[in-house]
Amino acid sequence: RYLDLTDFMLKIKQKFTPAFKEKEMELKVSCPEDLFIMADPSRLEQIIFNLLDNAIKYSPSGAKTLLTVSRKKKDIYIKIKDNGKGIPEEDLPYILNRFYRVDKSRTRSLGGTGLGLSIVKELVLAHGGKISVKSKEGKGTEFELIFKGAG
Ligand code: ATP
Ligand code: MG
DSSP, X not given: OEEEHHHHXXXXXXXXXXXXXXXXXXXXXEOOSSOEEEOOHHHHHXXXXXXXXXXXXXXXXXXXXXXXXXXXXXXXXXXXXXXXXXXXXXXXXXXXXTTOOSOOOTTOSSOOOSOHHHHHHHHHHHTTXXXXXXXXXXXXXXXXXXXXXXX
């Protein structure tokens, strides 16, 4: 039931690097050794997929995304930080809601349903975790997930 995050994040890096390369973006992953988490690997992968998918979609080519794992006492922090377009302050309180998108125009160029982040929120909460987001328009966005670590 315990998931080895070091191993897991290595696989995440290998799996997602091609999608970043395709947009001439960079994915940097940093995770210490010996970190374990009580999580379902396929659900955790879905969480990270949805967040990285957004980082790619809402960043220009040449941008960089950092996936950083750290531990404070018993808590495991997973941060996903991009230097993309950012989210306007007035949209930020709603961004984790179902179907909420910043660009609501029918002619929007980027596909999607606006479900990605609501699924992330549900999955994080189902694991007893917490999620928060900070963003500055034109600067970038950072999602922070907090899970209970093992041991
Ligand atoms: P889907 O994920 O269902 O394909 P989506 O990406 O539009 O569609 P969400 O992932 O829920 O939906 O994101 C909601 C909205 O939040 C996006 O439409 C976008 O406006 C904004 N957003 C999400 N992540 C980022 C990010 N990393 N940078 C800038 N804006 C973001
Ligand atoms: Mg999305």
